[in-house]
Amino acid sequence: MIESTLVRAALESGKLMKEFSTRDFAISNKEGVNNLVTEVDHASEKLIIGIIRESFPDHYILTEESGDLPKDSNVKWIIDPIDGTVNYANGIPLSCVSIGVEKDGDMIMGAVYNPFMDEFFFAEKGKGATLNNKTITVSRKSNVLESLLVTGFPYTYLEQENGPLDVFGRFIRAGVPVRRLGSAAIDLCWVACGRFDGFFEHHLNAWDSAAGFLIVEEAGGKVTDFIGNTYSPYQEKIIASNGHIHDELIQWIKNIK
16 A cells, blocks of 8 residues: 555656646745745645545655654655756756655655656565666666766755865766766666666755665665765765676775775
8 A cells, every 4th residue: 555655646746747847836945056946846745745644644754845744653754746846947857756665764665756758766675676667777887987977966065075076076087977967866766777877976865865775776776875884865975876886986986096
């Protein structure tokens, strides 16, 4: 029943996103320059929460816009109603809804849906990952110099040693292609299906990665923090890869090479 509720919530909120995209909608700004939120974010979140509450009124919910909606439950739904809001607000079709389900502290299920490309990514722990119901696997690239990478940057940029621009510049100067799509959830899913070989970002929130990191792992990839520790969506830094380049990617990011 969790799976059917998850799928329904992702598909219906994605449909709402697409319908609203053809209209004028209100846009405001959160902390940081161009950290946008739209009325569609709020409408999508309300729809998702309503669908979850229909079947699971006692489940814990964590969402980007409403924050913690705690319940005494061992199941938590982690929701990003629109990941890639700046893209969405500007009519760029690289945005999605992302929903992860956590049980007893472990991510057990995740769905990411981009309605503009009609791509529905899904994973259940121990059962693999799919794109539109077809099994997906990560790429086979075996070294960073031959890889295609993707990253993102925080809206509030803090100068820090070995920060986002330093790491980005290191790859670019070495001739490694690095893309920035503007949606961490899509970045992770595109690693999972082999379009990208690796993804890294210095600052994410739980709702950005909860579904996507499970999809990568279930597609055969590897996800850690910046020093190779087991990944948790409740910490900021993430490296996701096909697994074959992972250790080398950590070295590049730590500036060991």
